[in-house]
Amino acid sequence: xxxxxxxxxxxxxxxxLLAVGGVIGYTKAAxxxxxxxxxxxxxxxxxxxxxxxxxxxxxxxxxxxxxxLLLLFFGYRFAVKxxxxxxxxxxxxxxxxxxxxxxxxxx
Numbered sequence: 001x002x003x004x005x006x007x008x009x010x011x012x013x014x015x016x017l018l019a020v021g022g023v024i025g026y027t028k029a030a031x032x033x034x035x036x037x038x039x040x041x042x043x044x045x046x047x048x049x050x051x052x053x054x055x056x057x058x059x060x061x062x063x064x065x066x067x068x069l070l071l072l073f074f075g076y077r078f079a080v081k082x083x084x085x086x087x088x089x090x091x092x093x094x095x096x097x098x099x100x101x102x103x104x105x106x107x
Contacts, residue, residue, distance in 0.1 A: 004056045007105035008049055011063050014098045015045035018070075021087055041070060056105065063102040071095035 022038015025031045044066045052059025074095060077088035 001107055002101060002104040004052065004060070004105055007056075007060055007063070007101055008052050010098055010101045011045055011049040011052065011059075014063075014067070014094065015042045015049065017091075017094060018042040018045060021091065025087070041066065060102045060105045064099055064106070067095045067099040067102060071099060 018038050019042035020038075022035045022042065025034025025038060045063065048059050048062035048066055050059070051062055071092055074088045074092040078085070078092050082088055
C-alpha cells in the first residue's frame with residue numbers, strides 16, 4: 001500500500017503533463033483536437049485529485065479510470081498507428097505508472 005499523498009502527487013503531475021502535452025500539440029501542429037483532449041484529460045485528472053482529498057477511494061478510482069482510458073488510447077496510437085515514442089509511447093508509459101500508483105493506493 002502506498003500513501004494517498006503519493007497518489008495525489010502523481011495525479012497532480014499527471015494533470016500537468018497532460019495539459020502541457022495538449023498545449024505543445026496545439027503550438028507545434030496547430031492541432032485543436034490535441035489542445036481540447038489534453039486540457040480535458042488534465043481536467044479529469046484534476047477532478048480525480050480533488051475528489052481524492054474528500055474520498056481517497058473514489059478519487060483514486062477515477063484516477064485509475066482516466067489513466068486506463070489514456071493508456072488504451074496512447075498505447076493503441078503507439079503500437080498500431082505511429083510507432084513513435086513521442087508523444088504516444090511516453091504518455092502510455094506515464095499512464096501505466098499512474099495506474100499502478102493509483103491501484104497501490106487503493107489496496
